[in-house]
Amino acid sequence: MVKVGFLILAEGRTREDVYQSRRAGKLREAAMVRSALEKELELVETDTEDVRDKADLFKALEKFRREHVDGCLIFVPIYISAALAAMAVRLCDVPCAVLGNSSFDTFSRGGYLASVGAIEQAGLSFKRVAGDIREDRVRQELLHFFCACHAKKALEGMTYGMFGGRSLGINTATADPAQWLKLFGIDMEQIDQLQIVTEAERLPQEEVRACMDWVEKMYGALQYKKGRFSEEHLEKMARSYLAVLKLAKKYSLDFLGLKCQPELSNGYVLQCMTVQLLNDPYDHRGEKKPFVCSCEADCDGALTMEILQLLSGGKPTALQDVCYYDDEKVVFANCGSSASWFAKHSDHAKENLKEVHLIPHSFGEAGGAATQFTFAPGTYTYARLFRMDGVYKMATACVEVQPLEREELHNYSWSRPTAVAKGIDADRFSKVFGCNHMHCVVGDLRAELTEFCRLLGIEQLKVDRQIS
Secondary structure (H helix, E strand, O other): OEEEEEEEEOOOOOOHHHHHHHHHHHHHHHHHHHHHHOOOEEEEEOOOOOEOOHHHHHHHHHHHHHHOOOEEEEEOOOOOOHHHHHHHHHHOOOOEEEEOOOOHHHOHHHHHHHHHHHHHHOOOOOEEEOOOOOOHHHHHHHHHHHHHHHHHHHHOOOEEEEEOOOOOOOHHHOOOHHHHHHHOOOEEEEEOOHHHHHHHHHOOHHHHHHHHHHHHHHOOEEOOEOOOEOHHHHHHHHHHHHHHHHHHHHOOOOEEEEOOOOHHHHHOOOOHHHHHHHHOOEEOOEEOOOOOEEEOOOHHHHHHHHHHHHHOOOOOOEEEEEEEEOOOOEEEEOOOOEOHHHHOOOOOHHHHHOOOEEEEOOOOOOOOEEEEOEOOOEEEEEEEEEEEOOEEEEEEEEEEEOOOOHHHHHHOOOOOOEEEEEOEOHHHHHHHOOOOEEEEEEOOOHHHHHHHHHHHOOEEEEOEOOOO
């Protein structure tokens, strides 16, 4: 759960009768804020009833640091010292939002305007939230903001594992480790793909067999074809998945990218099932947390997926190629980087996996299977980080994925998980989008992405038709 410091500022004048005359209103308004947010946010409160001077403020901020809060809510329930609010934003180590209320008897409106004015006068960054917590709009603004704060903080200290290097000459799949460290707080570990093969061949047969048995039982079809996809290929695919899991643990990775082409696809086995299973919320051992993995070692792609997963509360994400688009539709498809969860959006692995067919892939001299299925319909958020002249932008879109039958894949790409969506502004997309990959999560995360981009100073490029 997102953890937020709840800083209630109060009357700082030395005349106690002024403070006491407004105390009841302050307690009432603070209780309403607490009640409105505590189901979605873990509110960390100060050790005193409120904060009235700098001594109180220093103690409160120290507690917030100890508790490792993701953000801070500075509440102005009555008229307060604006200087205290400005100092709170300046000294706080995490992003802050400032909230007032609309009750006539509290003088909060005046205190709020004085506070945000003082903060902006000093050029400090924070989130203005104007209105009353009883308005759903105000509540949602706060929830979106603090969700973005959590994602930003969660990235800091992560390690990304890049197995292999640039694939197929896709420059936009590369990233600058120094820039990542500075902007996102993420380290990058370069790992040779040979380690996957070496680790895979060391695995005990019983461990590999358990994974293979589960695949054969759970997947909708295994379409073996001599020389292209056989039980021997399936064994190497299972070994590859288990090997990557072990290497991720060895290097303490938080998310990763896997090159595959051409070294593994031509020299060992295709890695589609590896990437699919990593991104899924289950495997042969039961439920697990989805582990973000991009194919073609797409660094910015994996980072986009990790951001979407954090903002969505842990949902599976995917990497897809932008195969085609016009004013009517956009076709997203990629051979491996789609969790099977997208087939049905079910909490039960069998319901999703029965829709997945392992079929001979259309490329790869070594052979192996593609994970073929269609994406279940619904509202999806698509996003992509990319750079223009070294500066990060993020393209975002909320679209409606359309129902699609398996046989219709003949019209697009038979061997790839595919989604056909409506809602992209084709003209704007052509003019601003800077990559051949895009990434998705189920649900509408437009507001959370807007807040995240603002926190990081990244320009957001909206490429949808702004569906309601």
